[in-house]
Amino acid sequence: MDFKIDAIDENARATTIQLAHSIVQTPVFMPVGTQACIKGLDTYDIKNLLDAKIILANTYHMYLRMGQEAMKKIGGLHKFTGFDRSFLTDSGGFQAFSLSKNMKKHTEGIEFKSHIDGSKHFFTPENVLDMQYALNSDIMMVLDDLIGLPASKERIKESVEKTTLWAKRSIEYHLLQKSYDLGQTNHLFAIVQGGTDKDLRTLSAKSLIELGDFDGYAIGGLAVGEAANEMYQSIEYVTDLLPTKKPRYLMGVGTPENILEAIERGVDMFDCVMPTRNARNATLFTSKGKINIKSSKYKLDENSIDEKCDCYTCKNYSRSYIHHLFRCNEITYHKLASIHNLRYYLNLTKEAREAIINGKFKEYKKNIYEEFAEL
Incomplete structure (x- = not known):
């Protein structure tokens, strides 16, 4: 992935990300199309009325609704939807959190029951990537252990350790696929966890950086119950540690004020359901x-x-x-x-x-x- 910093104003950044299907200039807001569709809009609207260069789809929902083999046969999200620009796909970690009554987390991955028909499934760091390869996502997210706040320091530390372990398995698996000349245009982002605890955010960020050459880094686990000032402090902890020459993505955080404050602290990419839900x-x-x-x-x-x-x-x-x-x-x-x-x-x-x-x-x-x- 070609990433270039175009300008820096104190900590705020303007960058350009070259992906296989579009050039994305940041700061950028990415509309959410969970089921490979932004509710109420079609591809014409997204391209011609919004001029969005990148949108989201969700691995969990596409896995349950379509499945890996069907998406392979169809040829991925771009062909399926007619949207020939870029897609970012979440790993399903957020759905495991939001649908927690149907889910159990293990060291190996996440066991869950479908919210559609009650069928049982198991997500691992590896098979989540397999689904995202089938979707042909321009940007893929690793499987992470997301928790709500407030939470005990012990539980947050467990989340960091599990997320790091799964990220290690993800990057190793992704590099293996690339060695077979697969997944060359599917770029992998790690996810920093740690709640609002500075030490644990630092541990998470440093551990992920040490694992290997991720294409970008996301900040997860915010806007899940903490105060706004705690969120902003946590963003500062992380952006100070992340590599300068990699994109930074704040996941699922979404009032206009939140976005402006995060840009000021060095974040490049954003998504949230707030605009369409509101x-x-x-x-x-x-x-x-x-x-x-x-x-x-x-x-x-x-x-x-x-x-x-x-x-x-x-x-x-x-x-x-x-x-x-x-x-x-x-x-x-x-x-x-x-x-x-x-x-x-x-x-x-x-x-x-x-x-x-x-x-x-x-x-x-x-x-x-x-x-x-x-x-």
Whole structure:
């Protein structure tokens, strides 16, 4: 993977990642398409209305819904979806955490029951990669042991040790595949765990770096119950330790404020279901903060959702119409609202990149916060 740092403004970074299916410029927000589909949108929308260069799909869900052999025969996610740009796939560790009542963790991997039909399955560091090879992910995540917070130091230490062990097995397996001339364009990211404990975050990061040449490093296990200031401190612990010449990805963390604070601390890549989930529940992001479009005050509001937004929805429809669609429970609402919220997030990181290149990131962040306060 070709990775280049284009500019640094204090700790904030603008970088370029060359993947097999697209060039990704960071900071970047990656829309979440869990089932190889962003809810309410199709490939045309993603490419032409959002211009997203990379999106997510989930290994756990694609494994249960399609399976490894089917995805091999189909030719991977790009052919399956018609989205010819890049995919990042999560390993399933988060689903094991969120569906914990159906799951047991062992030293060897994760045993779980399907939330669809109750069938039993077992994820290992190796077979999770096999599924991701079948998906032909541009970026693959190692299997990790994710836990909620607060948690005991003993449990967090166990999470770090297990995640390190699984990462070791993952990198060894991936290098073996590459020695057979397989997986050459499937890039592997390690995941740093450690809760909000500085010593354990340090242990996790250093242990992973010592394992070998991962293509990038993710920061996992945040936004799972800790306070925002604890999250930001944990990000600082990790970014200070990670290799400068590798991408840094903060997993599943997602308010606009969270993203700006993480960019300031040296993070490059982001994903979160928040823009689409909030859209479906009537919360829309604007340059002046969030609005609840179901409120009756928007019934006759002929303004666009956000006068500063260049999305398809804002160019063509009023708040009044979007309010009407929501109140009528029309499917079209979900499409238009999701386009707007995702475009907001994509623009947020795109503008952050421009500010970093111009040496004005702190000024950009300050202006965003000041505008939020106006609503």
